[in-house]
Amino acid sequence: MTQASRSSRWTDTLLDRMRELGDPVADTPVAAVLERGGVDAVNAIMQTLVRADQPVPEQLPDELQDYLAKTLPLPEWADMSKIQRGQQLFETWGIEIALCLFCASLPSSYAAAKGVKVLYLTAQLDTNTRRRVMETGQFLIDVLTAGGLDEHGKGRRAIQRVRLMHAAVRHLTKARNEQKPGLWHPDWGTPINQEDLAGTLLSFSYVVVDPMRRLGAHIPAEDVDAYLHLWNVIGHLLGVRDELMVRDIVDATALVDAIRRRQFRASPEGQDMTEALLRLLDELTPVHRFDDIIPPLIRHLIGDETADLLDVPHSDLADEIARFDRVAKRFYVDVFGHSERDSPRYEMVSRLARPFGRDLLRALFTLERGGDRAAFAIPDHLARSWELSTE
Numbered sequence: 001m002t003q004a005s006r007s008s009r010w011t012d013t014l015l016d017r018m019r020e021l022g023d024p025v026a027d028t029p030v031a032a033v034l035e036r037g038g039v040d041a042v043n044a045i046m047q048t049l050v051r052a053d054q055p056v057p058e059q060l061p062d063e064l065q066d067y068l069a070k071t072l073p074l075p076e077w078a079d080m081s082k083i084q085r086g087q088q089l090f091e092t093w094g095i096e097i098a099l100c101l102f103c104a105s106l107p108s109s110y111a112a113a114k115g116v117k118v119l120y121l122t123a124q125l126d127t128n129t130r131r132r133v134m135e136t137g138q139f140l141i142d143v144l145t146a147g148g149l150d151e152h153g154k155g156r157r158a159i160q161r162v163r164l165m166h167a168a169v170r171h172l173t174k175a176r177n178e179q180k181p182g183l184w185h186p187d188w189g190t191p192i193n194q195e196d197l198a199g200t201l202l203s204f205s206y207v208v209v210d211p212m213r214r215l216g217a218h219i220p221a222e223d224v225d226a227y228l229h230l231w232n233v234i235g236h237l238l239g240v241r242d243e244l245m246v247r248d249i250v251d252a253t254a255l256v257d258a259i260r261r262r263q264f265r266a267s268p269e270g271q272d273m274t275e276a277l278l279r280l281l282d283e284l285t286p287v288h289r290f291d292d293i294i295p296p297l298i299r300h301l302i303g304d305e306t307a308d309l310l311d312v313p314h315s316d317l318a319d320e321i322a323r324f325d326r327v328a329k330r331f332y333v334d335v336f337g338h339s340e341r342d343s344p345r346y347e348m349v350s351r352l353a354r355p356f357g358r359d360l361l362r363a364l365f366t367l368e369r370g371g372d373r374a375a376f377a378i379p380d381h382l383a384r385s386w387e388l389s390t391e
Contacts, residue, residue, distance in 0.1 A: 010258040014243075018198070019114075019189030023239035025071060026167035029063035034171055036061075071160055074149065075236045079229060083149055086230030089208070089223045090144040095386050096215050099357035100207040101140060102133070102281060103294070104301035109203045110273045111306050113265035114188045115196040120269035121176075121183070122169055129276045130283075137364055138377065140204070143234050145379055159237040166192045166239070197235070198244040199259045205231035206256055209249055211301045215353050221249075228252060266309040274310040284363040285356060293356050362388045 033041050060068070090097055110116050123132070139158055142148055148155030173191040177184040184191065208219050208227045219227075225248065232245045246252040281294050288294075295314065299307040365378055365388045378388065 010255050012262070015195050015258065015262060018194035018241070018244065019196075021194045021241070022170050022190045022192065023163065023167060023194075023197075026067065026163045026239055027170060029061070029067045030164060030167040030171055032063045033061055034168075067164075068160060071163065071237065072156055074233060075242075078233045078236075082226040082229040083233060084146065085223060085226035086228075087144055087146045087148065089219070089227050091146060091382060091385070093208075093212065093217060093219075094144075094382060095354055095357040095361060096212060096217060097144075097207055098137065098140070098361050099297070099353055100211040100215070100301060101137065101204070102277070102360060103298045104207060104211040105203040106133070106136075106277055107274055107298055107310055107312070108302055108306065109200055110270040110277075111265075111302075111309050112196070112199055112259065112263040113267040113270060114263055115199055116267060116270045116273060117184070117188050118169060118173060118191045118196075120273060121173060123273065123276075129280050133277070133280060134364055141378055141382075144230070145382065149230075149233065155234075156237070159234060163237070163239050166197075194241055194244060195259070195262075197238065197240045198255065199263070201231055201235040201238070201240055202246070202252060202256055202259070205246075206252055209252060214301055224249060260306075264306060264309060266311075270309065271311045274312065278312070281360065285359050287359065288356055293352060297352060297356070358387060361386060 037044075109119070123129070139162060142153075142158040143155035145155075147153050170191045173184055189195070205228050208224050212219055228246060228248070235245060236242060244255075246255055278294060278298075285293070295307075295312050298312050299314075361378075365383065378386075382388075
């Protein structure tokens with residue numbers, strides 16, 4: 001009998017099929033470019049792509065011209081009012097959402113033992129953890145800032161680049177496996193397959209359902225719905241099949257549970273990726289003592305069970321937060337009937353989280369790389385609102 005997690009539609013049969021599927025819309029043009037010019041030709045194309053408000057370069061191959069035209073429009077079901085509401089939520093809670101990206105979304109994605117395989121292989125080709133994390137952060141800024149998905153918004157072209165990059169990774173992983181058999185195991189499915197794309201999408205969208213709640217933030221149901229819709233639109237543009245789009249919080253939770261059940265395992269790749277992330281977070285926030293901030297926050301946001309899979313270090317503060325968790329559940333909820341957000345645990349975590357999140361974003365905003373200002377751009381109004389600008 002096929003298993004399902006909280007929702008009959010997220011069956012193993014469906015998700016097993018999704019593991020074998022890539023993204024033909026992007027895979028086909030990238031395959032044609034690779035066949036003619038190899039990896040260098042793909043890299044050249046990625047550097048040539050411009051903003052959505054500029055004409056597509058005439059020198060691009062016809063296949064890429066067609067791809068850019070086909071994948072730029074929003075889906076017919078996109079609700080612009082929900083998109084704008086979701087983006088406003090990001091602008092209001094941007095520091096906390098960014099913190100959840102680094103301390104919840106990324107670690108959670110590393111816990112998926114099959115999905116992390118391709119992340120680890122590409123990391124071996126690009127050992128600059130800082131740049132890869134910064135590029136992820138920049139992508140979020142581009143797509144989640146108000147106007148990012150408008151007709152001439154930065155987010156639309158950013159999504160097209162990432163979708164092409166995913167296609168290139170799929171082809172290059174398969175090519176490397178032909179040269180070095182065993183590099184990619186058939187049991188892992190297609191590199192960057194539909195289940196992994198859906199899981200990654202959820203790791204970003206689900207922060208307003210669970211991690212943000214763990215920070216003590218109260219997000220109205222209408223805003224949560226809008227944020228999930230915003231990420232469904234982004235997912236569609238990234239090539240995620242519409243049948244994998246979540247309908248609401250219950251549906252999202254069911255898919256999260258299904259993917260965790262199917263994939264969350266300890267793996268050397270996930271642990272190595274987590275260790276590199278922890279080193280980077282420590283490097284970017286030197287004024288915060290590592291043991292007092294980073295492991296406790298990660299453990300609080302993703303839970304000890306997942307953190308243990310990733311070998312996130314234990315700390316006295318993490319144990320103290322866990323103790324507050326038990327106390328809050330017993331006395332504040334069960335005995336007094338108060339919300340968990342009234343408990344000392346949430347007060348403690350909130351005091352830790354916002355200063356750390358602001359310092360982390362400020363470090364990315366001002367980071368130097370190789371003597372040049374890093375290509376990490378935050379709109380001026382957000383930099384001022386989030387108190388990141390030194391001006």
